[in-house]
Amino acid sequence: MSSGSLTVDGADESGPAREQAWRWIDDAQTLNEVVDSARSAKSLAIDTEFVRRRTYYAELGLVQLAVAGELYLLDPLAIDAGAPLGQLLGDAQITKLIHAGGEDIEVLERWSGVRPVNLIDTQIASQLSGVPGQIGYQRLVAERLGVQLSKGEQQSDWLKRPLSARQCDYAADDVRYLQPLADQLFPEIERLGRREWLEEECLRQIDRVLAGPSDYPHLNERNAGSYPPQVQWRLCLLLRWREREAQRKDKPRSWILDNGLAIAIAHCASGDDAAVVRCLKEAGRRDPQASATPLRTALAAGGQMPADFPLAPPPIDGPQKQAVKALRAALGEVAEALGLAPELIATRAVLEQAIRERAWPQGIGQWRAKVLEKVDPSRY
Incomplete structure (x- = not known):
């Protein structure tokens, strides 16, 4: 079944199956049509459903796409779609929208063999617009769009077939509102002059997720x-x-x-x-x-411990704790002026490292270094 709306068996045992506002993809022809549509639209929203309870690697159960106002549920168990989707993921001319996409990035890269580019995370966008903390998708949709979404199928078995209509509705909703969220958030990011911040943060997320296991x-x-x-x-x-x-x-x-x-x-x-x-x-x-x-x-x-083996830093002592407290207060002033959560600019671990090294760590990135340039850790 490839085009048009889909009636899914097993939707709700208390009633009949119903017609859905999404399309199920399990054949190459429909998939190619969606790929062509995404290329024309220059944007798509993407999410995944997977199971990771008894395995090291996530088992991909579903890929959700929103392209030009249409919703698609791609069945990776029925069709080898990694290569066609990889073309979209690796196309810098196509903006990919995702929310809290850390694990999704890992799953998609392993499945497609392609490192995503031009991927924008709406959770990061919300943080840079001034929303405190790592706000979840359901809450952001509720606050921004006034739509209440269910979390009922979050722990579903996404490898089981057939999926219920409830599962499919839940999955489709995960991409349904990404473009409307972006339409609200991105103008705010532009107005604040933080477009480069957003791009940098999204690149850092991809780098972090795909860096692989640490040697230490x-x-x-x-x-x-x-x-x-x-x-x-x-x-x-x-x-x-x-x-x-x-x-x-x-x-x-x-x-x-x-x-x-x-x-x-x-x-x-x-x-x-x-x-x-x-x-x-x-x-x-x-x-x-x-x-x-x-x-x-x-x-x-x-064998023997190498001379250059990196040791974990010792716990900070009393005077250092006071220095961290003072540095955190200075950070708070910077964050308040920017309308950002302090921990978005520098976590406690970063503050402690800055006090130990008497300078901001090089790995904090460009935009953080810029906003912190007047806060000198060596003074604390």
Whole structure:
């Protein structure tokens, strides 16, 4: 079934199926028509539905598109559409609209093999227009357009077929209002002179999502800075091994090795191999001896800690806490003048790094560096 409205079976067991205001795509001809339409329109709205409960990689269940006022639900289980959609994702002449698109970007890039370009996130646009926090799509639609959307199908099984009409309506709504939101938000962004900010932030989001696993995953652990250097090194080795195994087996990281156990092993593994087994026993692993083998191998293969191994920064001390507090107050004044949430300009982690290094981190980006140029961390 490819064109026209679609009647979906299993919509609501209490009543008959009903006609929908979207088109279901499961054939190449209809897909090519949509691709051509998007090229002519120079814009499209996009969203995905996927399942990620028992796997490392998300399992794509549906791709939603809004093009020139028409809504489409693309079935990736029925048609190999990655290449045609990749042409749109990689076309810099076509603006792609998305909301809170971090995971969607990852899923779409893996599916299509194409890094998205000219992709604009309406959540980021709302933040730069002065909306505090990371506002969800339903709330933004309600506040901006006065439309109340249901969240009822959020946790649906998107791999099951046939999808119910309720699922399809919910999915279609996720792209139905992206262009109307953009029509409101973008003029505000232009009026504020923040178009380049928006483009920069959206590029940073894509870079962050598609950067891949860190070579130094221990740096993402909240308390790693309080661990001795050798513990940090062992934790890094264990987390690297976990990432490889999770990818190889396509299983969630926590199924391979949860954070708490990795930290415990990193702390106790400095002695003989029995230390790893002991940690696994204490964690209740069924076969600690067998489970310990790959962990011991990963630790042994890492060898000695390199001299240039990056250690997590230690927790800030009392005077530094006071400096962070003062710097945050100065940031608050800047944010208030701009009508932005302070944490959008600099998170607490950035403030702490700025106090340690007595300068703003280079990675904060161009627009942040510009608005913070009169706030000198070395003065605090």
